[in-house]
Amino acid sequence: AQSVTQPDIHITVSEGASLELRCNYSYGATPYLFWYVQSPGQGLQLLLKYFSGDTLVQGIKGFEAEFKRSQSSFNLRKPSVHWSDAAEYFCAVGAISSASKIIFGSGTRLSIRP
Amino acid sequence: GAGVSQTPSNKVTEKGKYVELRCDPISGHTALYWYRQSLGQGPEFLIYFQGTGAADDSGLPNDRFFAVRPEGSVSTLKIQRTERGDSAVYLCASSLTGAGGTTQDTQYFGPGTRLTVL
Numbered sequence: 001a002q003s004v005t006q007p008d009i010h011i012t013v014s015e016g017a018s019l020e021l022r023c024n025y026s027y028g029a030t031p032y033l034f035w036y037v038q039s040p041g042q043g044l045q046l047l048l049k050y051f052s053g054d055t056l057v058q059g060i061k062g063f064e065a066e067f068k069r070s071q072s073s074f075n076l077r078k079p080s081v082h083w084s085d086a087a088e089y090f091c092a093v094g095a096i097s098s099a100s101k102i103i104f105g106s107g108t109r110l111s112i113r114p
Numbered sequence: 115g116a117g118v119s120q121t122p123s124n125k126v127t128e129k130g131k132y133v134e135l136r137c138d139p140i141s142g143h144t145a146l147y148w149y150r151q152s153l154g155q156g157p158e159f160l161i162y163f164q165g166t167g168a169a170d171d172s173g174l175p176n177d178r179f180f181a182v183r184p185e186g187s188v189s190t191l192k193i194q195r196t197e198r199g200d201s202a203v204y205l206c207a208s209s210l211t212g213a214g215g216t217t218q219d220t221q222y223f224g225p226g227t228r229l230t231v232l
Contacts, residue, residue, distance in 0.1 A: 004156075036223075041225070042225065043117070043118070043205070043222075043223040043224050043225045043226065044157070044205070044207075044223040045223070046220055046221070046222075049220070090156050090157070092156070100145060100147070100162055100169075100170070100209070100212050100219065101147075101159050101162060101170055101172075101173075102157075102159065102221065103159065104149075104156030104157045104158070105156050106154070106155050106156050107154075107155070107156050
């Protein structure tokens, strides 16, 4: 069955430091991959998505992610975090049966140290 | 422009009661999705509408859960005989085409309805 694993439940980084959030997926073919962010009291917002082509994907708010088929990974990165980046981050994959159905990981909570 | 809206934002009910949760998608979006997010978890797919019809309801946990979209816009998620385990945030999303895999098919999420079953 398809699944998404986010091994880090909670990460704390200092403001201005670089960030990498890990994501591994289980999928039988070329996946559709997503990163969403969820801030308190707000809905899920799409940061970026990978469907095909260039394996390095640029998103909003200065985020990027790299698809590595050999490692079944789609890690999210940002060179310098801001206090406003504190939120819950979800990696997700489009289902085999229907790419309109998204399967989410359990999330990584990001805290920013002043 | 207006995003996806959901009402109510919070709903507290007693075990065994019936509840309805409403979703207003972005105008013009043909696809609508319901997800459930339990505490500390990612959203879990429930059902997907393409127009008025349910294209995929494989995520509905049991026959107590039902959703409709009679005119192809607003959708209502209905839960009968609520149980304490139904407590969660229910999220609605919409997308332009529902054609999975295309760059147009970004799902836009609403703020959710927090359901508490006492």
